[in-house]
Amino acid sequence: MTNLLDLTFHELESLIVSLGEPPYRARQVWQWLWQKSCRDVATMTDVSKALRTRLAEVAVIAWPAVAEVRESRDGTVKFLLELTDGERVECVIIPEKDHFTACLSTQVGCAMGCGFCATGMLGFRRNMTSGEMLGQVLVARQYLLDKGAVLALRNLVFMGMGEPLLNYDNLVKTLEALHHPQGLDMSGRRITVSTAGVARHLLDLGRMGLCALAISLHAPTQALREKIMPGAAKLELSKLIDILAQYPLKPREKLTFEYLLLAGVNDADANARELVRLLSRVKAKVNLIVYNATPGLPYGPPAMERVLAFQEILKSKGLTTTIRKSKGGDIAAACGQLRAECAGGE
Template sequence: MAAEASKIDIKDLSRQQLAEWLQSRGQRPFRTDQILRWVYLHQSDRFEEMTNIGKPLRAALSAAFVNPRLQVENEASSKDGSRKFLFRLYDGRHIETVLIPEKDHFTLCISSQVGCRQGCRFCMTAKGGWIRNLSTGEIVSQVRDVKQHVDAMGDMPLTNIVFMGMGEPLDNYANVIQALEAITDGDWGLKFSSRRVTVSTAGIVPAMADLGRDTPVNLAVSLNATEDDTRSRLMPVNRRYPIADLIEACRRYPLPPRRKITFEYILMKGVNDSLKDARRLVKLLRPIKAKINLIPFNEHPGSEFLRPDPDRIAQFQETLADHHYTAMVRHSKGQDIGAACGQLRAKLEMDEG
């Protein structure tokens, strides 16, 4: 066990880092992608299985690296088809990953941190605080492991990835960017289209320009209010990067052709669901190529917030539609299994306590 613990997860290496490791051992450059295809495309867990690589190199890889799977601590299935995985990490910490069925494909909601430091009042993950960032390998493993599971089922393909699970992706920037390379690379990686991968942020303004420069994936912004007082109460990040700064960063964001920024707006009864809020939202987003996801609050035990009445949700959506915005109401799936981020982890910690 001690020898294994001293080895590096090969998925923590970037393509460039693996290429340099191989070069230092006199290996030819093509070996880099050859090995990575075994890891990601062929879903191989053991270096001994890499049959088009010579035995000495396989032995060197085995001596230096490991290629582990995440340990499934708990798995819950919803009546709507959603499945939540509670993964146990090497240090005993836990993260959550949710597989969501759509009409003809699956979407996977993945985590980027153990906990979160943003402290949003409506979020279950925030209540546990921030513990640590996930490594590149831990981020990619969520996709790699669940993809293997989905492919074995054979019902529908896994095509969409959203960084909307536990944690703030832009607070773990370097590892998220490196993971995105492995997820989206069309040659040696997992081959997900960048058009079907979305990174969601609470509004870490300085990192948003970097994201647009470093990757062509989609951007989603968790907005949730139309004026600073309310947003600062809901989301402490707004005290550092107020709405005007956030909107300006979105206006400057280098969108690929025919793309829009998605704004996530969690509707909370009596907090941010008035028609005045809807009209302010229309005005606020006017300078941006935007679409809006309206998410009625997913009530959970101990929450101080409530879901708005259905009529109010419909009126809010109609106000946006009247001003030519694409505004979809996204009802939370997996409510019977606690699919809101952090609920399964919180329950485990409560049971263990």
Template sequence: MHYEISGKGEDSIKNILDLDPVGAAGLMESLGEPAYRADQVMKWIWAGGVTSFEFMTNVSKALRSKLGLEYRIFHPRVSRAETSTDGTVKFLMTMDDEKVVETVLIPAGTHYTQCLSTQVGCPMGCRFCSTGKMGFERNLTCGEIAGQVVSAVRFLKDQGDPLAVSNLVIMGMGEPLLNWTEVQKALNIFRHAQALNFSRRRITLSTVGVRGRLMDFGRSNLALPAISLHAPDQSLRKSLMPGAAEYELGALMDDLKSYPLAPRERITMEYVMLKGVNDSPSQARDLVRLLSGLKCKINLLRYNPGEGAGFKCSSEESIAAFQDYLRSKDFTVMLRKSMGADIHAACGQLKARCSSES
């Protein structure tokens, strides 16, 4: 399955945000500039969030002029912001070609966690997910992915909000590993000391699993893994998540058992609780058998209904029984708190719409 469709035409003006640290170093070399200039430019773009090369005061005027001839600085534009009663903030962000995605800030005490999108829509077609009903339009570039952070931080600053964005979860619109080339570059921007400077342990990437690219992601060592599982057997997973079906569940488990992890790290397995679909005691037993021998922890998620989804969240009693059984088998199990459901900003609810459709 291949969906690496370019988001820009060949004649488009280049956005310098689409250069990761390696690309920025290559650009400086091609311009005959010393290597440290790449770090200076990256710091201005990402840490400084500048919108014009003229603001780069420690960069020579000659280099600023050269950059201005070939590049522009374009961060995703906040077209709409909604705030939930629980403090969650959902943004509609517009790209240079007017395509739109949603990104979410989730408050967590002294900081925000930002949920980032990697595609306009999603090709996976998960039946319980609002994004899956959008279909797939195109991949985001690395600058459009990482630029969501800069735009959100600028919004917080303009609002006088003192909380920082301290954690990133790549769990928004899209399947990240189907856009791995650009997602990997965005992760390099997140990690680079002169760019956004996030530590690996503060970045989580959620994927249904894409054969080959899952292990490429593991070998990159750029973020922590979370696997969208949601079913204890291949038949049900194929029904709920048709786009994930080509990565047969047994093969996925085999690969996860050899996934590169540090000594104390575990893979997060995500499991949305759907009433009468995947929440029975026998399915809890099947899940235990499936995950036996895997170095993992389990996140149970209350289902957040989207438009016309046709599913309901499991009862609190069913969720508690499911959780208790998994714990009795020595699994670490957490029930993730739903945030932003009243503004359709919770897991599975992101579905970008223009303001005229709202």
């Protein structure tokens, strides 16, 4: 059975035409899927009974099932979601000043093997379909509606389990569906794709203009990157920066570099100076993230004085630098932690 959430608008149109209906019916069905959170074809009341019957014979609407929800004291909510084949992924929603941001997964597990990441420890299991990626948005939005939350889900970051650019075709389908005006109608300014760097897709993604880009850098030298991010380091750091120097940016737009501070590993003054040198060739801003300790992994967060000293060096060299507080520390909100816990540390 086809999951209707996996179809692009044009694929849905073709399906509807193949069932003997005019293509404009696709718009109605699309609105039911993405604007009205419909989960059963039979409830699409303004669609003819004949089309509903025929659609139900060939397709379903399969949202990811919520296997577990954990709510943090700081308002962060983490979902463990079960996909139709029993695989599990995580999705987190984070409260900001006037909205929620959802952190979405793109793969079950991850092949990149970053040493500080619980998902990396899992290894790669499979790519998520576009319907599964978008299903996370539907689940998160519904949860907030059911809770009567004052703040709405407005921003999306593809920063959960997996390397988005290693699931490129499904990522692009997902981004296109997010933009569709009769669907979720989300602006690219509200969507960020975070990548450790996959050479063959970076510039294409930029040219499409469907999202902002964040680079998970985490190390200022090739040697250190090889140590803590062996998969990502297969693309030489200097080559990554060469590619990013060509990345299409709007006037005043900057690339965001995520830098996870790991105590005693990449948080020294010398590392900050190396980072300044590395980023001198690109229009950059830096997001410092204090590591959320993960059971079983040999890394810890630096003291706040160290974080501030690191930031000060970057700022003194003119680099816009913010510190992102880790949220949801009490609910295993770091990537892959909840799945690992619920699988008995699989």
